[in-house]
Amino acid sequence: MKQFWTVMMVILLLLIPAAVIHQALKLFEPTVKNAPLPPMPKQMLKDLDRLDGQGGGKPPKGLEAGLAGPADKAAKGGKGKKQPVALTDLPPEVRNTLEKEGATTEFSKLEMENKDGRSVYSAKWGAKESEKELKLTNDGELLESKEALAFEALPAAIRAAAAQAQPDAKTFECKKLSSPTGAGISVVYELRGLTDGEKLPPLRLASDGTLMEAKGGKGKK
Structure with a gap:
């Protein structure tokens, strides 16, 4: 009989703690499940209020600008970033126009950018004293040309106005800018005088020699 009660005591000692622990866990489980979440940070609440105040779920202006990528800006009619482009990647129409203008295969600049939703190609080639640059549309249409000229090659009216x-x-760096308009071709001359190793402020002259713009300030050496 004594042995029986000894066995029963051992069984109770083994079973009761396990039952008590199990019951305690069952009582504690709902408390854990129903425990409130940590409070939301104040800054996050402010940001949500700002979003709600602007309506439509739109992010704040600063954030919206930061999220907009180059493609989004280009689609809105903005100015995209200039990107180098290989000659073989140019549209056939662009290559044909460059060939007609006497462009060589050794370009000092060959780029593409997006302006107002359309692709614009820029190509520059030639030595500094005879350098030429063209801006063309995707269809090879000329938007603008820049051509370096010697001062002696300029029209007399331009030379007189610059002097x-x-x-x-003592001498001038000269460029001729041409761009098509509805009435024909608009021509403007850009000149910059040089004296004693110093560059004077640039000049812009109309084709008849009229001074269009003369920037002040000191020149650059």
């Missing part, structure tokens, strides 16, 4: 505007200049 009068910058009498101290």
